[in-house]
Amino acid sequence: MSLWADRVLPGLVEKACRSTTILAERRRWIPRAHGEVLELGVGSGLNLAFYDAARVARVTGIDPAGALLARARPRAEAAPVPVALVAAPAEALPFADRAFDSAVITYSLCSVDEPARALAEVRRVLRPGGELILVEHGLAPPADAGTRRWQRWLTPLWRRAGGGCRLARDMTAILRAAGYDVDALTSGYTEGARWLSYTTQGVARPA
Numbered sequence: 001m002s003l004w005a006d007r008v009l010p011g012l013v014e015k016a017c018r019s020t021t022i023l024a025e026r027r028r029w030i031p032r033a034h035g036e037v038l039e040l041g042v043g044s045g046l047n048l049a050f051y052d053a054a055r056v057a058r059v060t061g062i063d064p065a066g067a068l069l070a071r072a073r074p075r076a077e078a079a080p081v082p083v084a085l086v087a088a089p090a091e092a093l094p095f096a097d098r099a100f101d102s103a104v105i106t107y108s109l110c111s112v113d114e115p116a117r118a119l120a121e122v123r124r125v126l127r128p129g130g131e132l133i134l135v136e137h138g139l140a141p142p143a144d145a146g147t148r149r150w151q152r153w154l155t156p157l158w159r160r161a162g163g164g165c166r167l168a169r170d171m172t173a174i175l176r177a178a179g180y181d182v183d184a185l186t187s188g189y190t191e192g193a194r195w196l197s198y199t200t201q202g203v204a205r206p207a
Contacts, residue, residue: 035101041108045072090118119178
């Protein structure tokens with residue numbers, strides 16, 4: 001699994017996350033970030049080119065995967081804003097309270113072991129009025145019972161092969177339970193396999 005996780009998986013994840021649809025989502029939402037920005041699950045740095053230098057003072061990107069951070073370093077050096085890369089889990093952020101103006105999570109909350117704890121940490125480090133910019137796939141709506149069954153059935157295998165990714169997390173419910181205002185989020189299917197493409201995106205704020 002070490003060879004898979006360190007050598008094979010990072011390339012597969014990057015290829016999947018550079019689809020036309022996902023790149024359009026990045027272009028739409030990443031420029032919304034402002035001030036001191038925390039990016040959780042920065043991965044190989046695919047968001048870094050889209051930050052707005054007129055709005056962002058610095059991006060601090062965290063990820064627990066050293067192999068992905070190594071891929072992110074050239075993109076951090078080429079980014080239009082200053083970038084610091086930090087090896088850390090989302091559940092235990094090594095930062096002071098109220099250190100950031102905005103936070104970004106794109107296609108990584110699905111892989112966090114304890115999403116409620118990670119979102120509590122985001123609340124802790126956001127300044128008053130701060131916002132969380134989110135693009136994340138997750139559990140299909142109740143009306144699509146067939147897709148939900150497939151997601152739950154596939155998740156154990158997908159999680160092992162996909163770096164911990166869970167297909168059946170209700171992202172809006174998780175955010176609401178963690179104390180976030182989710183009224184500005186929208187959810188719906190994007191392009192791709194139905195069991196992988198139900199996406200929640202937008203801005204959530206600590207309530």
